Amino acid sequence: MKVDMNLFDKKTVKEYLQAPGEEELISWVLEHNQHLKREEIKIENEGYFLIVALRYAKEKYPEAQELDRASFATVVAGYTTGLFGGFGTDWYWKEKLAHELIALKFGGWYNDALGLGFLPPETQKITPDATKEILIILEELYFGDAQSVMFTYQLLKE
Numbered sequence: 001m002k003v004d005m006n007l008f009d010k011k012t013v014k015e016y017l018q019a020p021g022e023e024e025l026i027s028w029v030l031e032h033n034q035h036l037k038r039e040e041i042k043i044e045n046e047g048y049f050l051i052v053a054l055r056y057a058k059e060k061y062p063e064a065q066e067l068d069r070a071s072f073a074t075v076v077a078g079y080t081t082g083l084f085g086g087f088g089t090d091w092y093w094k095e096k097l098a099h100e101l102i103a104l105k106f107g108g109w110y111n112d113a114l115g116l117g118f119l120p121p122e123t124q125k126i127t128p129d130a131t132k133e134i135l136i137i138l139e140e141l142y143f144g145d146a147q148s149v150m151f152t153y154q155l156l157k158e
Contacts, residue, residue, distance in 0.1 A: 006082030007106055012131040013049065013080045017056040022048075028055055050077035050086055061143045071095045072142040075102075076135070094141055097150070101141070105134055 013019075020028070029051060053073035057064065067089065074086025075098045089095050096112050103110035141149040 006080060007102065007126055007131075008076070008080040008134070009126055009128045009131040010049075010080055012128040013076065013135070014052070016132060016135050017052050017076070019052045020055075025051055025055070032058075047077075049080045050074070053077055057143070064143050067092060068094065068142045071098075072138060075099070075138060079134075094146065098138055098141060101137060101149070101152075102134055105130065105137075 019025075025048070050073050053076040054069060057069035057072050061069065070087035071089040071092050071094055074084070074089050075095060077086060078084035079102060084090075099110045099112070137149060137152070140146075
């Protein structure tokens, strides 16, 4: 059975990432992208979570690499909405590891070569606590001690 990729609890993601209201989010986008016009900005489902995650990463980790912030936002938005796209960072090793960690957390597997993961429906734990645990791990992977996360990954695989 193919994974239903919107595994994260949306309310938990909004709370964890301190998501602002839509108007504040649009203002933030305009402030950081002066070439855009207000009417060009459509904040819907995956776009909303992509922008919220990117905003969180940029504000909390201003010294982080843009690649880390973009990949973090892509992963968070993808697993929150089930729609992946983001910034084209699927080749990045941290993003590949993030997919594997998420699959392991939810009792499944992820094959990078196929870009697929599988979970039995009864093991999909779309709970606020599971979502928060993964968000903490992702934040550590992208902006903290990636070596520690890789060690945790090895333990989970055993």
